Structure formats: structure tokens, C-alpha cells
Amino acid sequence: MHERHVVLGVSGSIAAYKAVDLASKLTQAGVAVHVVMTEAATKLVGEASFRAITGYPVSTSMFELTNPHSIEHISLSEIADLFLIAPATANVIAKVAVGLADDLLTCTALATRAPILIAPAMHTAMWENAATQANVKTLRERGVGFVGPDEGRLASGGYGAGRFAPVPDILGEAHKLLGANGDLASKKLVITAGGTREAIDPVRFLGNRSTGKMGVALAKAARDRGADVTLISGPTDRSTPTGMNVIPITSADDMLRAVQDASPEADALIMAAAVADYAPAKPSPEKLKKEDGPLSIDLERTIDILDSVRNVPVRVGFAAESQDLLENAAQKLDAKGLDLIVANDISRPDIGFASDHNACTLIDRSGSIENTPILSKREVANHILDRVVGLLDRAAAK
Ligand SMILES: Cc1cc2nc3c(=O)[nH]c(=O)nc-3n(C[C@H](O)[C@H](O)[C@H](O)COP(=O)(O)O)c2cc1C
Numbered sequence: 057m058h059e060r061h062v063v064l065g066v067s068g069s070i071a072a073y074k075a076v077d078l079a080s081k082l083t084q085a086g087v088a089v090h091v092v093m094t095e096a097a098t099k100l101v102g103e104a105s106f107r108a109i110t111g112y113p114v115s116t117s118m119f120e121l122t123n124p125h126s127i128e129h130i131s132l133s134e135i136a137d138l139f140l141i142a143p144a145t146a147n148v149i150a151k152v153a154v155g156l157a158d159d160l161l162t163c164t165a166l167a168t169r170a171p172i173l174i175a176p177a178m179h180t181a182m183w184e185n186a187a188t189q190a191n192v193k194t195l196r197e198r199g200v201g202f203v204g205p206d207e208g209r210l211a212s213g214g215y216g217a218g219r220f221a222p223v224p225d226i227l228g229e230a231h232k233l234l235g236a237n238g239d240l241a242s243k244k245l246v247i248t249a250g251g252t253r254e255a256i257d258p259v260r261f262l263g264n265r266s267t268g269k270m271g272v273a274l275a276k277a278a279r280d281r282g283a284d285v286t287l288i289s290g291p292t293d294r295s296t297p298t299g300m301n302v303i304p305i306t307s308a309d310d311m312l313r314a315v316q317d318a319s320p321e322a323d324a325l326i327m328a329a330a331v332a333d334y335a336p337a338k339p340s341p342e343k344l345k346k347e348d349g350p351l352s353i354d355l356e357r358t359i360d361i362l363d364s365v366r367n368v369p370v371r372v373g374f375a376a377e378s379q380d381l382l383e384n385a386a387q388k389l390d391a392k393g394l395d396l397i398v399a400n401d402i403s404r405p406d407i408g409f410a411s412d413h414n415a416c417t418l419i420d421r422s423g424s425i426e427n428t429p430i431l432s433k434r435e436v437a438n439h440i441l442d443r444v445v446g447l448l449d450r451a452a453a454k
Contacts (some may be wrong), residue, residue, distance in 0.1 A: 060234050061088045063136040063168070065161040066106070068096020069143035070211040071177035071220035076101065078142055078223050080109045082230065088112065090132060092161045094148065118160045132160075133168035138233050141165070143177035143220050146188050152200075153191035171233045173201040175226050180216030203229045203298075228298025231280045239445050241282030246315065246322040246368070247275045248329035248361075250290030252308045256353060257340040266330035268292025269433050270374075270414060274328055275300055277437040286322075288314045290329055308332045308358040315361050323451075324370035324444050327362050328398075334358065362392045369451040370444060375399045385419055395447050396420050398440060418443060 062082055066075045075091075082089045091106040091114045103114040115132065133139070141148060141161070148161065152172075157163040165172060174195065182188060183205060196202065204221025235241075249271020253261040272294045275287040285300035288311060296302050303318070305311045308331045319325060334355035344351070362373050373394045375385040378401075385399035399417040415430040418440070428439055 059088075060086070060137045061090065061135045062230065062234070063090045063092060063132050063139045063164060063170075064106075065092050065094075065139065065141040065144070065148070065165065066097045066101070067094045067141065067143060067145040067148040067161060068100060069145050069177040069220070070100065071143040072097050072101040074220055074223060075142055076105045076109060078140075078226055079106055081223060081227055083110050085227075085231070087234070090135065091115070092132060092164060094145075094159055094161050096145070096147075115160055118163060130167055132164045133170070136164075136168050136170040138230060139165060139168045139170050139172045140175070140226070140230055141172065142175035142226055144174045146176075146178045146182045146185070149174065149176060149188060149191050149195070153194045171199075171201065171236070173203060173226075173229055173233060175203050175221050176205045176218070177220035178205070178218045179210060179212055180214060180218045183216075183218040201229060201233065224295055225298045228276075228279070228300075231276070232299030235280040235282045238280065238282035240278055240441065240448075243283050243323045243448060244286070244321050245275075245278045245283045245324050245326065245444075246286045246288065246318045247271055247278065247326045248288045248290075248311060248315065248331075249275065249294075250292040251330040252290045252311055252332045253306050254308065254332045254335035254358075255339040256336050257342065257344045259343055262332060262334075262336065262355075264330045264332070266290070266292075268294050268329075269412065270436070271326075271328035272297055273433040273437040274326055274440065277434060277441055281438075281441060286318045288318065288329070308335060308361075312359050312361050312364070315365050319365050319368050322368045323448055324372065325362075325365065325368040326372040326440070326444070328374050330376065331361060332358055360392070362394065366393060370395050370447045372396045372398065372440065372444060372447075376402045378403045381417065382419070382425070385417065386423075389419055389421070394421075395451075396440075396443055420447075 066072050079089045089110040090112050093116045106114045151162045152165045157166045203226050206219045207217045208219040250268035251264040251266035253263045255261050275285050279285045279299045287300050288303045303314050305314050335358050337354040337356040371394050375388050377384045381399050381401050385397050389397040397419050413430050414433050414436045418426045
């Protein structure tokens with residue numbers, strides 16, 4: 057996200073204070089955030105907060121130039137890789153829809169050629185008003201993106217539609233738009249994450265320690281590089297990422313069917329999920345009663361997903377091994393005809409499951425072996441995706 061510029065338009069909604077968090081998260085992601093506030097917004101949240109968090113001057117007026125050599129609304133509109141209006145009042149949405157340009161925010165909206173993303177926030181009656189709905193429809197038809205609003209408790213004390221979308225949702229959509237021209241643009245990636253749960257009875261299951269961190273990191277990194285991502289995810293402790301198609305599943309069988317459905321369209325399949333190898337052969341329809349003595353449960357093999365889904369140009373597997381890492385991973389690569397395998401040594405407590413970090417060994421079909429240092433899962437994800445980009449190029453050249 058470095059060298060990417062977001063112009064963040066903040067208008068006079070009670071949710072304006074949440075835009076400070078949004079500006080902070082974008083800044084932390086390496087984005088240069090240039091805040092433009094309407095006059096009403098300055099009455100609800102201080103411009104000093106945005107200035108301190110973003111490190112850039114905050115623009116509030118067309119006639120107070122921070123750079124004497126430029127015309128503010130033109131320079132902002134040109135610098136923007138994305139114009140994000142968050143929160144957007146009913147008033148600002150109406151003005152942008154009809155092309156009014158009577159302040160710096162709306163002038164910039166009219167002048168920019170960057171994609172525009174709007175996160176509305178208002179009272180339910182204002183949101184549901186036919187005028188607002190018609191304005192939103194007009195803007196959507198012109199290619200303007202919307203995120204939210206959500207339903208929930210409103211500042212007025214009521215409950216309904218109009219609540220500012222959660223900041224992670226807005227970030228997801230913003231990252232997707234910022235990455236639209238990345239090296240995975242127009243590629244369809246199917247990524248799996250998390251562990252599966254195999255029912256023993258209606259309340260118990262066989263599971264594993266996968267948290268979904270690696271798969272979700274891969275999905276977000278791929279989205280931010282322009283990929284059209286389908287994330288097929290078992291239960292994880294991650295919040296559901298946005299800016300992608302997320303398909304929640306529970307069991308290995310669910311995951312198999314979801315991957316089979318998604319694979320005909322996919323350019324690459326990355327199986328980062330920890331899929332059960334065995335499942336109870338006959339899950340009990342009733343809760344099992346506690347009895348004296350041991351309990352045995354018959355397990356049967358689940359269908360190996362990577363082995364059975366071969367109709368994708370690039371297929372990447374993960375091997376979590378506690379012994380003979382390289383031999384086992386290489387054997388898996390061979391047996392399943394994979395293009396790349398990412399081997400993780402799960403005997404190390406500092407990396408792997410549940411950790412925010414990972415170090416892995418990448419083995420490809422040519423037999424080349426690459427060891428990564430300990431990196432954040434995001435960095436590992438980007439490293440794997442660098443290899444996927446190369447594999448996609450090679451597959452396209454065949
Ligand atoms: C405390 C307060 C909260 C407001 N919250 C909202 C809001 O959430 N959404 C909205 O559309 N208007 C809200 N308004 C009304 C707008 O501030 C008003 O329409 C204003 O003209 C918007 O100006 P702007 O769109 O240029 O920022 C609020 C007004 C006040 C005084």
C-alpha cells in the first residue's frame with residue numbers, strides 16, 4: 057500500500073469521530089491519507105486529530121491553500137488513488153449525485169477520476185427516504201462503490217439501517233479498490249482457511265488447532281494485489297474479511313463441495329485450510345450419553361480435496377508436519393500433482409498454528425527448495441503470492 061494516496065472526505069455525521077480510526081488504520085497500512093472535511097464535520101470532530109494521525113495537513117476550505125502553487129481541489133483530485141467519503145451524510149450523497157460542487161469535498165468528488173467509495177451514515181428515516189435511495193441508485197449506476205450502512209443502534213437511540221459500516225469492512229473495500237491494478241488483477245483465486253469440524257453427535261465434533269490466520273492473511277493479501285478472491289473458510293477466530301466472496305463451511309465434506317463448485321472458474325487454488333483426514337463414520341443423531349468405560353468412534357477417511365480437484369491451472373498445498381518435513385511435503389507435492397507446496401514445521405512453538413508469525417519451506421515441481429525466515433503471516437502470504445504470480449505466468453504461457 058506504500059505510495060498509495062487516499063483522499064478521505066469526512067462529512068457532518070455523528071459518526072465522523074470513527075473516521076479518525078479509519079484514517080489511523082489506513083495510515084498504519086502505509087497509505088498516505090489526505091483528509092478533507094466539510095464545515096459541518098469540523099463541528100463534530102477536530103481536524104487536529106486527523107492531522108496528528110495522518111501526518112498530512114487537513115483541508116477544510118477551497119480558499120485556504122496549504123500549497124500556494126496548487127488549486128486544492130484539483131491537486132487532491134489528481135493525487136487520489138481512491139476518494140473515500142466516510143462518513144457520508146445524506147447531504148453529501150445528494151450533492152455528489154447531482155454534481156454540486158460548493159465546498160472542497162464535493163468539488164474534489166466532481167474533479168477526481170479516481171474510484172469513489174462511499175460509507176453512508178445517517179438516521180434510518182433519512183437513509184430510507186426516497187430521495188436518498190434515488191441518489192444512491194444514481195451513484196451506483198455510475199460505478200460509485202458503497203459500503204454499508206449497517207443496521208444497528210443509532211446515535212438517536214433508535215435501531216435500524218443507517219449505521220456507519222464497521223471500520224474493517226470499509227478498509228476491506230478500500231484495499232480492494234487500491235489493489236485493483238496489482239499483479240493479481242483479474243485473476244480468480246480460491247483460498248481455503250481454518251480447520252474443519254467433523255460431527256460426533258449434535259453437540260460434539262472432531263476439530264484441529266487451525267485458527268485460520270494464514271489462510272485469511274493470504275486472502276487479504278491476494279485481494280490487495282487485485283485478485284478476485286473466493287475464501288472458503290472453516291470456523292476461525294478471525295473476523296470475516298471483506299472485499300471478497302466468503303463461503304463459510306463446517307466439515308471436510310462441505311469444503312470439498314465448495315472447492316469443487318468454485319474451481320472451474322479459478323486461476324489458482326491455495327489450500328491453506330487444515331482439513332480433517334478422518335471423520336466419524338456414523339455421527340450420532342442424538343447426544344451421546346456418558347457411560348462407564350471407554351468409548352470408541354469409527355472414523356473413515358475424508359476425500360482428499362487437492363487430490364480430487366485437479367482442474368485448476370495453479371494448485372498450491374500446505375503441509376503441516378511434525379517430523380520429516382521435507383520428505384513428507386515433497387511426497388505430497390508429487391502425489392497430488394501440485395505446483396507448489398508450503399511446508400510448516402508445527403513442532404516449533406514460535407511459528408505455525410495460532411502464531412502471528414510463520415516460517416516455511418516452499419518446494420516446487422522442479423524440486424527447488426526455498427526457506428523463508430520467520431515473517432509475519434502477511435509477509436509469508438505475499439511471499440507465497442509472489443510465487444503464485446510466477447506460476448500463473450508460466451501456466452498462461454503453456
Ligand atoms: C449532532 C449532529 C449529528 C448529525 N448526524 C448526521 C448523520 O449521521 N448523517 C447525516 O446525514 N446528517 C447528520 N447531521 C446533519 C448534517 O450535519 C447536516 O445535514 C449538514 O448540513 C451536513 O453537511 P455536510 O454534508 O456538508 O457535512 C447531523 C447534525 C448534527 C448537528
